[in-house]
Amino acid sequence: MKVISRIHHQKGEIAATLTLISMVLVTIGIVVGTRLASNPKLSSRETLAQANGATIFSNEHIDPTFKSWAGRSGNPKHDVLTGELCFKSVTPPSNGKYTVEVWGLKKGTSANGQSFENQFIVKLGQSLEQRIDSPPNTYKCDGPNYRARPFSAIFWNQFSHVPAPTGPAGVTPTPIPFRQIDEIAVVLRVSGQNWNFRGGAQSPFKFGTLSLESFGEAPTQSNPTATPSASLTPAGPTATPSATMTPSPAPTGAPGDISVKVKFDNQKFTGEFNAFDFVVETCDYAENADPAKFGTISNCGTAPNKKSNLETVRKPGNTDTINQEVPITLSGLPTGKKAVHILGGFYKNYDNPSTKKKDTTGVKYDFGTTCLKTLPTSTDGYQGQSFCVIDVNGNKEQIISVKLPNTADKTFKLAFGKEVSNKTLMQNCAIVSDKNKGKSYASSPCEASYAGNEVRLMYTNLSSDSAKIYWQINRCHGDYDQNNQDCLENFNGKTGTGVDNKSVFIEATGVDVPTGNSRYCIFKPSEFPATETDEAVRAYFANKCTVGVPPTATLTPVPANTSTPTPSPVPTEAPKYYATFSIYNNGQKDIKKVNVKACFGDSPCQVDPLNTTISSKQRGSIDMELKFPEGVNKFKIGCGVVFDGNTAEVPCPSEVESEVRQNIIFRISVDENSSSGNGLTEIQASDVNSDGCTNGSDFSEVVNQYATELEPAEQNRKDVNGDGVINSIDIEYTLSNLNKGDKCQYKPGGLNLFNLFQ
Incomplete structure (x- = not known):
């Protein structure tokens, strides 16, 4: 038998993630290979x-x-x-x-x-x-x-x-x-x-x-002596939750003040760090706008929202330990849900303008148990920041406990990117680690491992052209757990401009990796240079990365232990990919055949006839497995529809090309003379709002129309696979492709299905 652990929203993160299939009908955290951590605030x-x-x-x-x-x-x-x-x-x-x-x-x-x-x-x-x-x-x-x-x-x-x-x-x-x-x-x-x-x-x-x-406990109305029905269906009404998500009701209540207490309990400044400053503000919070991220945030500190003055906590005298509470009142807030937001950072040499440097990495905020929910530090547009959602209805009190990192501990994120005209980090090609633990965010064509204070990251060029690959490494203060198993960039961390401490280091020029070859980097977190400059870090990595044929033994996945999530083992069977043809017959005759033209790499195209019957004014769906030749990833798919009694085919309105292996979806309407609609890769089809990136907004749109059945002729982008029902398959498509698309910003590992419930 197989056992899984129950996954809950991690109230200090986004969604994640979802699983894992981040719960599919909920928000998010999401679907598969879960990245959900325990939360002390769970009931x-x-x-x-x-x-x-x-x-x-x-x-x-x-x-x-x-x-x-x-x-x-x-x-x-x-x-x-x-x-x-x-x-x-x-x-x-x-x-x-x-x-x-x-x-x-x-x-x-x-x-x-x-x-x-x-x-x-x-x-x-x-x-x-x-x-x-x-x-x-x-x-x-x-x-x-x-x-x-x-x-x-x-x-x-x-x-x-x-x-x-x-x-x-x-x-x-x-x-x-x-x-x-x-x-x-x-x-x-x-x-x-x-x-x-x-x-x-x-x-x-x-x-x-x-x-x-x-x-939980049986409710008080339960009757231990009642005789249960022996039938499979209860005689009375079935207490089944609705499959349709309903929007939150309009806010009710009274305006009020939020009294915030920012607490430093037994916190220590370490190394040269001797001060911490912060502001607290409220933001608008739109419920259900993006369930994968618990909603959206806007207008932070802008009226009618409130913003505190900049507050500073200093290292006290001759001791490193701080025990201090800073009271803040945000007055006159309107009724409804608001996100309370804290943004802070700690300083090296606070009193010396020439050497003063600020860092935000490794700082954690605990909002206690009064929040309706908390939003994670990886929320889009607010990297490294934390939010607590509260319902303004009269005066409220909110405690925020600040947890400072030990700056002697370091966490790193090593990633690969491709350099064409610009440098762009690859999706799913990174690993996060400190000197004791590691977590892989890598999948094909990348592999990653951590063992014995040694981090390995490898990219294998599976394309038909040479690729220019560069490394990037982020440094964060604090250990792996203090950083929530990630390593986000310090504010202005790539440039280190102003007082911001530089925390991101990038290889000057990418290295050519021929077809079939690999580039792999091996380094030890404990050996990372103490001098944090581009020059010092590049010099350190000069002999840590190699290009050549892949090692005879592939990288070992991060070993499992009680505190380190590990990637799912690579399946022994290669993944299968399909072309799905969702066709509405707008003609007068039955559709009897779909001819599929498949072209793989530079090989001659082949045509496969798929026999079917799709009646007039009805929708039909046909799947065909794509048989990729070994080592070939690039392909093109087209189709033509043949009506009963005809020999000529009606061409589909477009062909679909892809440089990588993935599923293909055609959503088309056809009559005896013409066709309309389009063919899409699964990444394109999952981008429901067509903004160039499959993200929480697309997931939200699908979830909000879950269980909707379409008329046979109706087209709806939320019906990703075009089968006429917005269902679990469409949710899985969006979750499986989260953070994929030409306009996505890099986020390692994306949000796998069922990461969504963090």
């Missing part, structure tokens, strides 16, 4: 849930995988379980449907190891119903064009949150017997004819459980 229920996790059972009918269990930021009473599945013992019927459901049940006797005899007490939630809308063999685990199908089940995360049953006037409904529940089961239910599971088995099939303890 005891959340902490327990993380420890107990979710469990998957072997099942002869389906092969499931759980990816994340996360809180839903739009509604804290809901959680979301995300994962993937395929069918083992049956090829689904073309008219089939299925859902993943979460039930509280009283365990019974297993009938055959798969179907089971249980008393179903209450349905806690379910996924959106999924239709078999692609060729059925693509849902079969061993099918020739198999694709794992994602699901996202929303459910009540506490028994006390489940609404009490209702009944007709004058009739008292039977309370839900919560205390009879001794298991939270995850089950698959199918509908439609001719499923024909092996052995005549009937759904639902239990394939997992969630920790019972995490659902």
